[in-house]
Amino acid sequence: MSSYTKKKLISAVAPLLSNIGVCKLFAPAYAGLGHILTFHRVIKPQNKQRIHNHLSLEISPEQLENTIAFYKSQKYDFISLDEVYQRLHSPKRLSKFVAFTFDDGYRDNYTIAYPILKKHQIPFTIYITTNFPNCKAVLWWYFLEEEILKNDSIDFEWQAKHYHFDCSSIINKEASFDHIKNLITRSFQIEDHEDLLSVIFKKEKTALYSHVKALALSWQEIKTISQDPLCTIGAHTVNHYPLSQLTTEQVISEINESRELIELYTGKAVEHFAYPFGKIEQASLREFDAVKALKFKTGTTTRIGNIFKAHRHKTECLPRISINSITDTSVLRLQSSGLLPFIIHRGRKVVTN
Ligand SMILES: [Zn+2]
Incomplete structure (x- = not known):
């Protein structure tokens, strides 16, 4: 089942579960101290065909407002990651919290x-993935969406093998997106990563940077926004590579170099980190150890889970709750009560690895 199909299924059953009051039964034991939300883009709705994977990465301004309204109505405290860290180490019992990332x-x-x-x-x-403002990252997932939507098939040769992907229908387009995405992330090698992208998209390497120039924050914008006390800038590596595919030395340099560059541009210490992609296939014990050794206060994954007191011993691998284009109030209720993490992790409460 694709991750989008899972999300659709969750949004279909969420109103039912929340109407019959199951969430209320779960909340006392499973809601925890609160949670950290994951967002990517906030954009005005676009009236054109999209690949579903991208709808997981984008919400509308109205949805952001609705998410804020939901947590206000539930009397959650809105706090920074510094405060999440403090609360994990404080004996006081406080209201539930939510942190936006x-x-x-x-x-x-x-x-x-x-x-x-x-x-x-x-x-x-x-x-921040620092090669975004450096305009040297390849947002291949946008090229992939464009190519799949405008073509009936995608063909390329890679390492003496011919690849053919049928994109003649919506279903095939979605399946081809997932297959090519897996090819790019699972057989990842730094040395030939851009060669592979060049071959798939039939573009010169320099042309692969066009999306990042249009879509990423500039260093000036990062500097400006970082001056607001509401804003924390965290590190998200240099290149947004799947870290599990790198050597330990490369992992440390991806994390450290991004931190140092952000500190240089903002003049502020960087104490929070998010693992690129963040699933178990891309970030696990070795990566968590690196973040801990580099003395970040927190490291966040994309494992789904609420935050519990026990996470104070595992602040380098805090789970989050992802907000996507089909997250409505009933899904928020399902997630914040702890019921959804309970189902996904088969009863496990404190999600780390
Ligand atoms: Zn990312």
Whole structure:
């Protein structure tokens, strides 16, 4: 089952479960101290065909407002990641919290999300992949969406093998997106990563940087937004590679170099980190150890889970709750009560690895 199909299934059953009061039964034991939300882009709805994977990465300004309204109605405290760290180490019992985090460093975080967050005085973190503002990262998932939507098939030769992907129907387009995405992330080698992208998209390497120039925050924008006390800038590596595919030396340099560059541009210490992609296939014990050794206060994954007191011993691998285009109030209720993490992790409460 694709991750989008799972999300659709969850949004279909969420109203039912929340109407019959199951969430209320779960919340006392499973809601935990609160949770950390994952966002990527906030953009105005687009009236064109999209690949579903991208709908997981984008929400509308209205949805951001609705998410804020939901947590206000539930009397959650809106807190920064510094405060999440403090609360994990504090013996006091406080209200439940929610922390907003945005991955990658898209320009719309500044132009669209920031005015909304500022209006409501919501603290937030933006995790920057530093080759985004350096305009040297390849947002291959956007090229892939474009190629799949405009073609009936995609063909290329790679390492003496011919690849053919049927894109003649919506279903085939979705399946081809998932297959090519897996090819790019699972057989990843730094040395030939851009060669592979060049071959798939039939573009010169320099032309692969076009999307990042259009979509990413600039260093000037990062510097400006970082001056607001509501904003925390976190690190998200240099290149957004799947870390599990790198050597330990490369992992440390991807993490450290991004931190140092952000500190140079903002003049502020970087104490929070998010793992690129963040699933078990891309970030696990070795990567967590690296983040711990580098003395970050927190490291966040994309494992789904709420935050519990026991996470104070595992602040380098905090789970999050992802907000996507089909997250409505009933899904939020399902997630915040702990019921959804309970189902996904088959009863496990404290999600780390
Ligand atoms: Zn990311």
